[in-house]
Amino acid sequence: MRAPASEAAGTSGESLVQHKFESMGWAAIPNPKHDLGTDLLLRPRDERRYELPAIMGAQVKTGASFFREPRTTAEGNVEGWWFRDEDASHFDYWCGDAMPHILVLVDPATNDCYWVHVVRKRVLATGKGAKILVPRANLIGADHRQDLTDVATSAIPSPTWHGTAWAGASNIPHADLIRHALLTPRLIAPHPNAPVGELSGFQALAMLILGRPSLGHILAGDSRARMMADNGKGTWGLTLDQAETSPDWGWRAVAVMRLLLFEDDASHVEELLRLSTQPGQRVAAIVIASVSRTLNHDVEGALVLLDRELERDDQSPIDHAWLLVHRARCLQLIGSVEEAREVAVKVQRCLAAYSRDATAGALAASGAEMLFGSWHETNLATVITNLDSSASWWRAQQTAWGGSEHLDDEFKAWAHKPLPMMGGSDSAGRYLASAYVMALMAGDERAIRTQLGLYARHQLTSPWRARAGDEVEHLANQLDNLRQAGDRDGINQAVPHICAWVSAAAVRAAASTVSPERSTHTSADADLALLIHGADLLPPDRTCELAEWTIDALCDPEPYTKRTRPTFDVRCRLLEVLQSLTASGDSRVLRQVWDYLRRVELDADGAESHMIAHIIDEYPPQALTAVHSQSLKVLTSKLPSPIPDACRRLLRAISGSFDEEVLRRLSEADLSVIPAVGDITGLPNEAVRGAIAALSEAVRTEIAEGASGHFANNAPTRDLAVFNLFYPELADWAPLVDALNSRVLIDEQLRGLMRVLARLGRQAPDHVRADLACSLNWYLTAPPRGFRFSFGLNGLAAEAILGMDERRDVGEIVARLLGGNGSDRESAAALMSRSDGQWIPTLIALGADPHPRVRRVAAYSLGCLVTREVDGDSLARRELLRLFESPGTGAAGAAAGALTDADEADNNLQRDDELITVMATSLSASIRHAALDFRATESVLRIP
Known part of the structure; x- marks a missing residue:
């Protein structure tokens, strides 16, 4: 029942108190005179004048005599007044009654009314009787409406839902x-x-x-x-x-x-709105319509619907709170966080008196989550209490059942038990979808994210995925679900795997739908992650559009940050997106990025400067001319490290000459300049001597630190090996032999060295190869030793030994490695590229290895064999064609890398028009670029 906007007021004493409560919109009536413990019965109403299901009693004491015993602070300020009960009978009555009571002291001189909620913890025993402090700060009035409402509703009992699993709830209006x-x-x-x-x-x-x-x-x-x-x-x-x-x-x-x-x-949602004639129906239809619009990225449209309905102001209190919850969620999604919190506070106030309604508990939990997540709510106990609702537990039960069914499906798949030929269904998916929809209807953004992410992960990994229909559409939908759930970790793990080995088309479809200008607070980070991992597959025009948006956002991030309120470093993430777009873009993208780099301003070394250096490293040297070199030199002088090193590497690739500053620092044995060298061929002897001297000292230092148990994750051993192999007359091999013989370095410190020896080791002098091979023998069976879980160096050691000694029996070592772990099989696949083609069937079989790196290396080795035309019956070439036409790009990308890495004199691919044509139609921009480079007389990526 709804009260009129105003009610009659009374006068002095009890009438004054009655008048003050009526002025707040409450109902207040005198109690029958035979009840000596309660003067007034008070019924609270909310701010919309709806009566709350609660009653509170008030005992009124009027007169100056009740203000004769103040409690004061050390400074003499009055904190309140003591009220005494000689035999404590009144206190016993008030504290023992089922109805909450307040004691009111009325000052007739000022007409101020002071109150206190009478509860046991506030009553102090005085010997014969008891006393309670009535705070001076507690004045009856609009400023204390919520405090008084909290007192009035404090005695509402919590419902019990035991037994409703079978019969449900029969007393719901x-x-x-x-x-x-x-x-x-x-x-x-x-x-x-x-x-x-x-x-x-x-x-x-x-x-x-x-x-x-x-x-x-x-x-x-x-x-x-x-x-x-x-x-x-x-x-x-x-x-x-x-x-x-x-x-x-x-x-x-x-x-x-x-x-x-x-x-x-969602085409019938508006029709449901038109059919809704009653307020409850209309509110539910509005909620469904607003959810539909947010699912379709139209958060502003959802807000319009909700605000229009709230203006009608004819909903029941709980339905009104339901609309407010969804309004708060929409505001949160578009970055209006403070306003969302204010609405969430209103939700808590609206629902305080309806703890017996399970849906009120669900909505209170949604509002509490917004407040708890922001850490701006002072009444933390109330917020956490509201989070613990029956609806939340029932939703968690659905999730638990879904998790149990998912594990059961995974266990059956592990045991190779096939799905039933007929019948059966994805029970786990149903339970998880149910939990998601319940969260969606409740407007609980945190639960929505969690449940949608769990559902998407299940759908991507479940054995039932095989029955999902169109695989590309199914995978794209689940990647989109991960994105909308804000599951950046899920995107980071799922997208590279699906792109490489399952369906690049699905990743392209999912990434193409990302519109970062419409990102929400929830989806922003995952949106950018999907663009980072999917940029290689985007259509060229879309890549160009996204590059333009990214550069605009870098130059003026405020519109983006205002909408998304990101919890991550926006500039670094946008630069990461730009790096991916640069690597996959055409000349239009390169031109946009080049224009941005010329006007970028940075003050100090930091994450942003490292990201810009990575972007410069993505530039193909053939895209630039001598005209651009001057701009690179300007960047070298005005921007912080490591950008100058990246510019010098690119300048070296363009001009073929070294920067004078680089040569000077190398001659002075400055190791920090090595990253700026790029291609080290053609260095003057003085610079080489300085570099080798500095690297030799760094390796000896690394050995000494390793012996004392201190390890760095750098690789001077690798760099020293490269300089030694390219400049044998100035080489210093002793530190590398000592490093291998010391056996104190960890796997990360030796892996690069072994890879260099495997690839270029035959260039070393005979006596050096003999010493290194002898030192490497121990690593053929050495246990793993590193910072992280590692398969060890057994396979790499074998590659290095065979890279230096072609007389060793490759077949015996390959056979042993094939029976080892993933790292061993990876090395076996690499060694097969050195054969004359007898291992081609084995390489094709390794294309189905469970470890992705093994599959990539097998494809790379096949590409190497094709470039050398060692395959007389074209088995390797046919397999390469199949890889380039496969749904994923992992093996195809590795094979393309082998084709582009091959020496031009030895590469027979340029005569294979069919293979180049297949590469040129790949979804992957990097593979298309490789094919176009084979065909073009000059770079198709050149910047005008």
Whole structure:
């Protein structure tokens, strides 16, 4: 019942207190005179003048005599006044009554009314009687409305839901059934084992939210379901066709929600709005419509719907709070965090008196999550209490059941138990989807993110994925779910794997839908992650558009940060996106990025400067001319490290000459300049001597530190080996032999050295190769030793030995490595590239190895063999064609790398037009660029 805007006021004493409460919109009536413990009965109303389901008693004491015993601070300020009860009987009555009580002291001189909530912890024993302090700060008035409301509603008992799993809740008012069906469907849907005959629309709606498969049979018109219902052993209802035209709001909502959730079809949502004639129906339809719009990235449109409905102001208090929760969520998504918090506080106030309503608990938990997540709410105890709701537990139960079913499916897949030929269904997916939809209806953003992320991860890994229909569409949808859930970690792990080995087309479809200018607070980080990993697959025009947006956002990040309120370093993440777009873009992208680099300003060395250095490293030297060299020299002089080193590397690649500063620092044995060298061929002897001297000293230092148990994750051994091999007359091999013989360095410190020896070791003098091979023998069987989990160096040691000694029996070593771990098989595949083709069938078989790196190396080795035309019957070439036409780009990219790495004189690919044509049509920009470079007389990426 709703009260009028104003009520009559009384006068002095009790009438004054009554008047003050009525001025706040409360109902206040005198208590019968025989009740000596309570003068007034007070019924609170919320700010919209809706009566709350609570009553509070007030005892009024008027007169100056009640202010004669003040409590003061050390400075003499009055904190309050003591009220004494000679025998404590009044206190016992007030504290023992089921109704909360306040004691009010009225000052007749000022008409101020001071109050205190009488509870045991505030009552102090005085010997014979007791006393309580009435604080001076507690004045009856609008400023203390919420405090007084909290007192009035403090005695409302919490409901118990024991036993409702079977029978549901039978005492829910009809007007609230819709809200319960969508937020707490467990209380409305019949138990799966309880035959109920004909379903109501609200029961069917609750079953839909819970993902009950029996509802699917009913909607499909399954004759067996109807026959069981006719025999009193089942449940029946409308078919889907009937539900779509039913005048029953509940059944119509079933049809609309089914289309929205399972077919991503929101076309009937507006029709449901038009059919909603009652406030409860209209609120539910507005919530469904707002959810539909947020799912389609139209958060602003959802806010318009919600605000328009809130302006009507005719909803029940809980329905009103439901709208506010979704409004707060929308505000949070578009970065209006402070306003969202203010709305969330209103939600808590609206629902304080409705703890007996399970849906109120669900909505209070959603609002509390916004406050708790922000750490701006002072009443933390209340917030955390509201988080712990029955609806949250029921949602967690659905999640737990889904997790259990998922583990069961994984276990069966591990045991190679096939899916049933007929029947069966993805139970885990149903449970997880149900938990997600429940969170969606409740507007609980944190739960929405969690549940959607879990559902997407399940759908990507479940054995039932094979029955999902169109694989590309299914995978793209789940990547989009991960993105919308804000699951950056999931994107970082799933996208590279799917791109490389499952379906590059799915990644392209998912990445192409990303519009970072429409990102939300939830999706922003995952949106950028998907662009970073999917940039290589984007259509060229879209790559160009995204590069333009990224550069604009770097120059003026405020619109983006204002909308998304990011919790990550925006500039570094945008630079990471730009790096990926630079690597995959055409000349238009390179031109945009070049223009940005020329005007970029940085003050100090930091993460941003490292990212810009990475972008410069992505530039193909053939894209630049001598005209651009001057700009690079300017960047070298004005920007912080390590950007100058990247510029010098690119200048070296363009001009073929070394920077004078680099040569000077090398001659002075300055190791920090080595990253700026780039291609080390053609260095003057003085610079080489300085570099080798500095690297030799660094290796000896590394050995000494390793002997004392201190390890660095750098690689002077690798750099020293490279200088030694390119400048044998100035080489110093002793530190490298000592490093291997010391056996104190960890795997990370030796891996680069062994790879260099495997590739270039034959260039070393005979006596050096003999010494190194002897030292490497120990590593053929050495256990792993490193910072992280490692397979060890056994395979790499074998590669290095064979790289220096072609007389060793490759077949015996390869056979042993093939029976080893993933790292060993990776080395075996690398060694097979040195053969004359006898290992081609084995390399093809390794293309199905469980370890991705083994598959990549096998493809690379096949590419090496094709460039040398060692395959007379073209088996390797046919396999290469198959790899380039495969759904993923992992093996194809590795093979393309082998083709481009081959020496031009030895590369026979330029005569293979069919292979180049297949590469040129790849979804991967890097593979297309490789093919175009084979065909073009000059770079197709040249910047005008």
